[in-house]
Amino acid sequence: MQHADRHSQSVKLDSPLPLDCGKQLEGVEIAYASHGALNADKSNAILICHALTGDQYVASDHPVTGKPGWWTRMVGPGRPIDTDRYHVICANVLGSCMGSTGPASICPVTGKPYAMDFPVITIADMVRAQAMLLDHLGIEKLHAVVGGSMGGMQALSWAAQYPACVGAAAVIASTSRHSAQNIAFHEVGRQAIMADPSWQGGEYYDDGGAAPSAGLAVARMAAHITYLSEAGLTEKFGRRLQDRDVKTFGFDADFQIESYLRHQGINFVERFDANSYLYITRAMDYFDLSEAHGGLLAQAFAGTTTRFCLISFNTDWLYPTAESRTILQALHAAGADASFVELESAFGHDAFLLENAEMKAIMRGFLNDGGTV
Amino acid sequence: MTELRPDQKIIAAHVADGARVLDIGCGSGVLMQELVETRAADVLGMEINPAKVAAAMARGLSVAQGDALKDLVHYPDQSFDYVILSQTLQAVKRPDLVLDELVRIGRQAFVSFPNFAHWRVRLSLLVGGRMPVTRLLPEQWYDTPNIHHVTVDDFRALIRDRGFKQDGQWFLSGDTQTGRGAANLMAEHAVFLLRR
Numbered sequence: 001m002q003h004a005d006r007h008s009q010s011v012k013l014d015s016p017l018p019l020d021c022g023k024q025l026e027g028v029e030i031a032y033a034s035h036g037a038l039n040a041d042k043s044n045a046i047l048i049c050h051a052l053t054g055d056q057y058v059a060s061d062h063p064v065t066g067k068p069g070w071w072t073r074m075v076g077p078g079r080p081i082d083t084d085r086y087h088v089i090c091a092n093v094l095g096s097c098m099g100s101t102g103p104a105s106i107c108p109v110t111g112k113p114y115a116m117d118f119p120v121i122t123i124a125d126m127v128r129a130q131a132m133l134l135d136h137l138g139i140e141k142l143h144a145v146v147g148g149s150m151g152g153m154q155a156l157s158w159a160a161q162y163p164a165c166v167g168a169a170a171v172i173a174s175t176s177r178h179s180a181q182n183i184a185f186h187e188v189g190r191q192a193i194m195a196d197p198s199w200q201g202g203e204y205y206d207d208g209g210a211a212p213s214a215g216l217a218v219a220r221m222a223a224h225i226t227y228l229s230e231a232g233l234t235e236k237f238g239r240r241l242q243d244r245d246v247k248t249f250g251f252d253a254d255f256q257i258e259s260y261l262r263h264q265g266i267n268f269v270e271r272f273d274a275n276s277y278l279y280i281t282r283a284m285d286y287f288d289l290s291e292a293h294g295g296l297l298a299q300a301f302a303g304t305t306t307r308f309c310l311i312s313f314n315t316d317w318l319y320p321t322a323e324s325r326t327i328l329q330a331l332h333a334a335g336a337d338a339s340f341v342e343l344e345s346a347f348g349h350d351a352f353l354l355e356n357a358e359m360k361a362i363m364r365g366f367l368n369d370g371g372t373v
Numbered sequence: 374m375t376e377l378r379p380d381q382k383i384i385a386a387h388v389a390d391g392a393r394v395l396d397i398g399c400g401s402g403v404l405m406q407e408l409v410e411t412r413a414a415d416v417l418g419m420e421i422n423p424a425k426v427a428a429a430m431a432r433g434l435s436v437a438q439g440d441a442l443k444d445l446v447h448y449p450d451q452s453f454d455y456v457i458l459s460q461t462l463q464a465v466k467r468p469d470l471v472l473d474e475l476v477r478i479g480r481q482a483f484v485s486f487p488n489f490a491h492w493r494v495r496l497s498l499l500v501g502g503r504m505p506v507t508r509l510l511p512e513q514w515y516d517t518p519n520i521h522h523v524t525v526d527d528f529r530a531l532i533r534d535r536g537f538k539q540d541g542q543w544f545l546s547g548d549t550q551t552g553r554g555a556a557n558l559m560a561e562h563a564v565f566l567l568r569r
Contacts (some may be wrong), residue, residue, distance in 0.1 A: 061439045070382050219457040222394075306434070308428065328437055332417075332437070332447060332448060333447065333448075333449060335452065337415075337417070337438065338435065339426075339430050339434075339435045339436050339437060339439055340426075340436075340437045340439075341423055341426040341427055341430060341436070342423055342438055343423060343427065344423065358424075358427040360432075361427065361430075361431035362427055362430040362431050364431065365430055365431040365432055365433040365435065366430060366432075368433060369433030369434075
């Protein structure tokens with residue numbers, strides 16, 4: 001019985017990582033966390049894939065913010081993704097900034113940070129890097145791969161790219177392709193970063209802290225709006241004023257919602273690299289799982305034996321229910337074993353990160369079916 | 374766990390081992406679970422109510438939230454050995470169109486429904502002059518989900534018109550099976566096995 005809760009460690013991949021853009025990356029490092037013991041025949045591993053600004057700290061405290069892991073309600077001893085039963089692995093995605101190789105990493109050739117010399121990566125590249133990590137760990141087959149939002153894109157890609165390695169895939173609040181609206185919001189964020197004079201074409205790493213924080217904060221603010229529902233915002237903030245009784249007739253954060261968004265933006269820049277934000281949003285925009293199959297999504301899953309579980313939320317307008325239905329139809333057309341439900345929540349896209357008793361019960365039932373481990 | 378209804382027991386008894394089954398209107402998956410456990414069947418459920426879908430998924434069953442009328446079109450021809458529509462036909466908007474889909478998707482289709490020509494229903498309408506409220510049809514006219522009341526003879530006429538073949542028919546009075554003779558009068562509940 002191997003063990004350990006390793007709250008973050010790093011593996012350097014033995015061979016170069018081939019990328020969709022045609023280039024390859026040498027000396028790729030992947031940082032990951034693991035929880036729960038891997039069983040003797042290595043059959044109880046669950047890979048959790050994180051979202052755009054997530055990281056490997058799914059069930060352990062974040063080293064920068066000190067906050068608990070981002071999915072502790074779902075992952076842990078006795079939780080729906082039960083670390084008493086399963087060996088849970090969560091890796092920081094390629095291109096990110098929490099220990100895995102990304103634009104802030106040192107390029108082995110130049111000895112300087114890659115910055116914008118980092119190749120444009122895709123969701124498939126992230127998944128390929130995770131597959132190489134699992135190879136390194138000697139795990140040949142995953143009991144399940146689970147992800148919400150961009151993590152769901154990875155879970156779908158895992159099932160499409162490595163069908164024999166994925167027993168089950170749970171895809172939550174996600175999509176099989178980025179829509180024009182999705183791309184549009186990301187482009188606003190990227191332009192905000194690149195319009196910040198501190199961005200300097202991405203070459204801000206040597207400047208002793210003058211990163212494009214203002215631009216990145218605006219990008220986060222714009223994106224954050226897409227994670228919430230209109231009803232949720234109205235309920236939480238309405239038109240209430242922030243620490244004042246009257247409007248100031250100025251451009252200070254009069255409204256609570258303004259104060260909240262600014263707070264979100266400022267907190268975010270402390271833990272995230274602006275160039276990583278550019279690269280990961282680009283990877284999401286390039287995501288269209290049907291593209292390589294002549295536009296036929298079902299073809300991406302032809303002959304699959306993976307069990308699928310799709311969950312959407314009724315107030316999620318970033319990746320609305322229709323996206324999950326499209327995936328469901330493709331999976332059923334491919335003859336796959338696939339479940340789908342739209343759950344109710346007032347909280348929009350963010351619902352997958354929040355308390356939801358039905359989501360928990362579904363996840364537990366879905367993971368425990370198909371034989372106990 | 375809830376007991377199987379009598380019509381579900383008949384269906385479960387006639388599903389072949391290891392079959393691939395679609396249970397439309399599967400609720401929280403009582404019949405599905407029975408088929409998985411006793412028939413080793415590969416069962417997919419379809420259910421419109423998200424709370425019931427979630428309950429079935431929490432049992433580890435495969436269920437897709439969906440609407441029979443809208444979502445059946447996405448399944449390929451003859452992709453299931455059996456399609457089951459139990460106690461749901463009378464509640465869909467266009468039963469005829471749903472039946473067409475059932476026999477297209479499934480090699481065989483089980484359809485069960487309460488018989489509106491049962492003598493107790495007839496008597497209730499004849500004597501009482503009001504829409505019948507019975508054990509199998511417990512709702513009032515204004516809140517019943519059963520928007521297309523159907524009789525055994527109506528159903529027989531429809532499958533004849535549609536040219537469907539019939540591989541079996543079972544009738545229930547109370548919770549026990551009753552004969553075919555005078556089924557339109559004597560059966561509270563009917564189960565048909567159809568194919569294209």
